[in-house]
Amino acid sequence: MAENQTNDGTVAMTSWQLNGQEVENPTGMTIMEAAKEHGIEIPCFCYHPGLSIAGNCRICMVESNRSRKPVISCSEKIADGLEIETESELAVSSRNSVMEFQLINHPLDCPVCDKAGECTLQDHSYEHGPDRSRFVEDKNIRHTKELGPNISIWGNRCIVCTRCIRFCDEISGTSELCIVERGDRSVVDVFPEIPIDNQLAGNTVDICPVGALISHDFKYEARVWNMDRKDSVCGGCSRGCNVEVETLDGFVKRLMPRENLEVNDWWMCDEGRYGWRHLYADDRLSQATRDGTALADDSATAALEQLLSESGPVAFLIDPFLTCEEMHLVQGLAASRPGSSVGGWLPEDGIAANFPSGFKISAAKYPNRAGAEHIFGDQVFGNDATELQKALVSSDFNTVVAFCGGHLSSGPGESWAKALSSTPTSIIFSVKSGPWLEGASLVLPATAPIEKDGTWINEDGRLQRTRSCWNPGTEPFSVELVRLQTLQNALGIRGRSLSAAGIFRELAANNDSFAGHNHSDLGSPGLLLSERPAGIAMDGGSE
């Protein structure tokens, strides 16, 4: 975008006319982008802000004073003196004709098509398309087949926009997809025996404007308009891709990336996307137990209160899946029990990946190491952890409270399991069963990352708001957040329970790293911990 930088560093502007109005936009913008800034949304199929311009679908045609024929607004740039009409007779009839053309071979599949309800073709057809077909010939048939382990193509629905192909060329850099044949027989395919199987493949389904690419994970699972959506953050690695978690009748059905140009652009990786299945894995814990016997929820809370009120100094073993808010509550508990100490365990590193587009997958397979280090100190997973383990093994503590979260992780290793079982009273919050629960005094089912409500800090130091996929007040909505506060209330170190935002306010008031931040200012891209929300004066020194 250096194109519009002038010598004195300001942005050069172009004056043009949009539907008869004089308007200005930064030089170098396309008509489509510029019109959007003035509230005019020009329809598109092949255009995607994250991909190169292909200009093949023609739905975005508008009338221009510089051309006898309509021009495509996704690639044509604004220019001084340019006059564009988006609603003139020519523009409207061009759009209508393109719609009619797109629908010539399109099947009437909407009632059984997974894309229905969020389909660009359906939307544009409703707005710009004819309400009946003049096409009396036979519609052609194109292949329906698996393109890879997670994706199939319904060729009849493909409008050959090439978004999926450009994605594999430009974003994942894997180039598995191509268009085969030509004309009305064109359809997306893979080279024989080279399936689409890259770490970002699932994104092609999201960006397919129609229901041609279908994810096996979501096929026939739900009608999109019936689902509840929550703006969450993926806890699969320290990137913290912004996601939307969609649920139906209390079941997670799908994860989709949410645009965040600071973190994940429009994408997410398949491991995170399909990871939600682990929520329903056989080893998921749903039942509290006391010395191996099942406990009702109330009795579990009572047991927790009893064990902690009788305890002396407590050892706290935290994990990097806890939100900053949960960690703040743990810290409050530790502070109220003199002689307590805190250490953390980290899951083993996975493999990092960097893609040509700049998209990254982190080797650190957890969301909030940075948060823990800001709250408990930078040695919480280092020296403090080593010391804590030693102390536990030599039974220096009578009581340990451990957090074993992360539905995708393999849990704390053998040495931590040993340390926990050497402590007489062990209270363990765990997402799933595993060897670390051996001999536990009290086991409490815990939440997986997308069930938590609060904030995490990613590997760039970006503070991001994640929302639980469940509604507040319904289990397992952020169980630890609720349970730790109930406990604090019972122990007399808290007056009343707050929402995650309230707890965050306490944290920000007590911890310089977080000072000046609050939930409502985080917005959707989040904020670097070092960039305070505008309008909040900091009393210097802390950064």
Next chain:
Amino acid sequence: MANTISFCSETMKQYEWLLTRYPTRRAALLPTLRLAESDFGELGVPEMRYVADLMEIPPAFVFGVVTFYTHYRRAGTGKFHIQVCSTLSCALRGSEDVVSRITERLGIKPGETTPCGHFTLSKVECLGSCDTAPMLQCNDDYHEDLSLEDVDQLIEQLRAEAEGGQNG
């Protein structure tokens, strides 16, 4: 998977010369596919894979290009590939009748190959010989100003050639 096929040294020389004629390697794909076709006889999966690896182009891209054009010999094409032009001039001058006549004589529809593997029939777009419509291309030869009798004659001749080739 290692490729078991490769260009003969003569073809390789021609390929290297081709590369000097184009600004990028990708731009030399069409003529390179021609070389592959004449060296290997057809463009099937191993042949496309070989060209992709040789030119360092994604195999899917090569696949897309090969299937876009009608003039490459894909795997499974009969000994004689009869491509009947069906674009405007030829259509007006009776290309549909030419196609039906061939179908009648050979028992195959466009897109099909005879069980004996001798003939493949295709309908293709303009072959640039509109002044002599209707016309067809059989392998590398044009047959123009066709009457239905010409079609019959051509088929007899090709059949004899195919069968003769088999015996000899």
